[in-house]
């Protein structure tokens with residue numbers, strides 16, 4: 090049975106000591122989550138994740154969801170009760186404004202707890218996760234009446250939400266979508282079409298399901314310019330605001346899939362279903378992006394979460410499993426063999442995962458704080474800078490953290506040898522679950538294109554220049570510090586590679602867009618390494634300061650940070666050079682063969 094312990098101490102270190110959480114107490118909601126309250130919330134979230142969500146992870150994987158003959162879907166045993174505890178605990182509305190029934194606390198706190206929940210049970214957490222995305226879209230684009238009608242019940246968790254973009258012939262290229270909307274003449278629409286792969290499309294965990302559906306209003310332009318977003322409830326709402334008659338939307342089937350078996354992935358059929366325009370006509374993509382940006386950060390978090398839980402299980406196994414002797418002589422002479430944690434190659438795997446997870450957590454929380462600043466600060470310049478950061482980091486967090494999440498699930502599985510491949514230890518589930526995060530919410534290749542093709546050049550490169558300045562100034566400020574030298578030297582080298590790659594793109598990407606496309610995935614990972622390296626620089630600096638000024642009984646924790654950070658700089662950071670070398674070769678060879686030659 091896999092284990093999971095929420096890394097609360099590490100989250101608190103990052104938030105309080107590295108990112109200076111208290112500095113943001115002027116922002117709405119932050120004073121209600123003062124550091125002691127923050128600690129209490131994280132502890133409560135950890136308990137729910139460890140004791141309620143996590144024990145159901147294997148159950149969900151083995152049982153999966155079942156579509157019944159009447160089109161209803163039954164979720165795995167215990168899922169509904171666990172979800173009830175989640176919503177009754179107020180977790181759904183943690184960061185939603187109080188006027189809609191939420192607690193108005195920082196999104197940062199929501200993200201911190203979100204990591205624990207997704208690590209404990211990724212499939213289960215997708216039901217509330219999609220609802221939170223739908224809440225975000227209605228909050229930003231809904232009319233006052235729509236907000237009053239839909240939000241309180243969703244925030245309460247009595248109703249859940251979905252996002253319906255994908256159609257059989259149309260995934261990445263939403264301009265191809267065919268679902269249509271015909272005006273009823275009273276402001277509402279008849280929505281028809283088929284959507285596939287809809288997560289949480291049908292289930293038994295809530296009284297109503299609020300589908301957000303992309304469709305084309307009759308006569309609207311072709312392509313993405315003619316797409317609108319609609320609210321389509323499973324049950325129409327009666328005069329008193331409760332679920333009434335059944336709407337013409339149904340689950341045609343659920344997909345048999347590789348992982349996240351506990352989440353129902355549905356084919357949804359809309360047969361003149363009653364729907365309501367959300368946001369402007371033909372402005373659907375923009376409205377959906379509100380939901381998708383939130384969801385992309387959430388998916389990045391899933392990558393980190395699976396990497397963390399897989400790592401924890403690999404560590405436990407490596408301490409327990411005895412095989413062979415240490416290269417430098419027996420470490421457990423009383424036993425017939427040493428625990429495999431003595432072997433350098435096992436250490437390489439564990440350290441790689443650990444070094445990534447801790448920096449990944451810091452990157453997610455740094456981005457989450459920027460989200461709070463972007464939405465809650467009263468200072469225009471501060472808001473703009475934070476919004477720039479969010480836009481730039483969203484594809485990096487989504488693409489890099491999920492690619493690495495899968496890689497690390499495999500790495501942790503490898504620590505188990507053959508015992509990782511069979512189902513008994515649960516390692517195979519982590520591999521299968523982590524895989525989807527690289528695909529949905531925009532496949533990672535598309536995230537890389539978003540970074541290179543859109544985000545880099547936005548506002549004359551303002552966001553990327555601000556990031557370079559942050560990292561460069563950090564290296565400069567610590568230049569004379571001998572203790573920091575091994576860290577800042579490696580980080581500066583990584584930054585130089587990233588700046589060279591950016592310059593290469595400016596010089597070669599415009600003249601031949603295939604060069605930008607060919608460089609994009611390497612560039613995204615190079616960017617991710619520098620961002621993670623910067624997080625390590627800041628964590629190490631904080632740990633050194635703590636050790637110098639009194640570690641308050643946590644000296645081991647800080648010493649461990651110094652070693653893990655050094656491992657990252659020595660063993661992971663050098664990959665920036667390979668990414669730069671690869672991307673600088675351009676697209677010529679990659680594009681040289683005719684399609685027939687493959």
Ligand SMILES: Cc1cc2nc3c(=O)[nH]c(=O)nc-3n(C[C@H](O)[C@H](O)[C@H](O)COP(=O)(O)OP(=O)(O)OC[C@H]3O[C@@H](n4cnc5c(N)ncnc54)[C@H](O)[C@@H]3O)c2cc1C
Nearest residue numbers: 252253254255260261286287288354529530531532534535
């Ligand atoms: C389990 C699961 C859950 C899902 N949940 C939802 C959901 O809740 N709601 C929803 O709407 N959808 C959902 N999806 C759909 C998912 O978002 C899509 O599968 C994804 O966006 C990719 O679309 P596609 O599968 O049609 O692939 P395609 O768009 O056909 O892409 C195929 C490959 O080509 C690449 N590619 C495509 N265009 C380009 C380009 N211009 N440049 C470079 N590369 C390109 C892609 O990166 C990908 O690798 C889910 C899918 C799965 C499997």
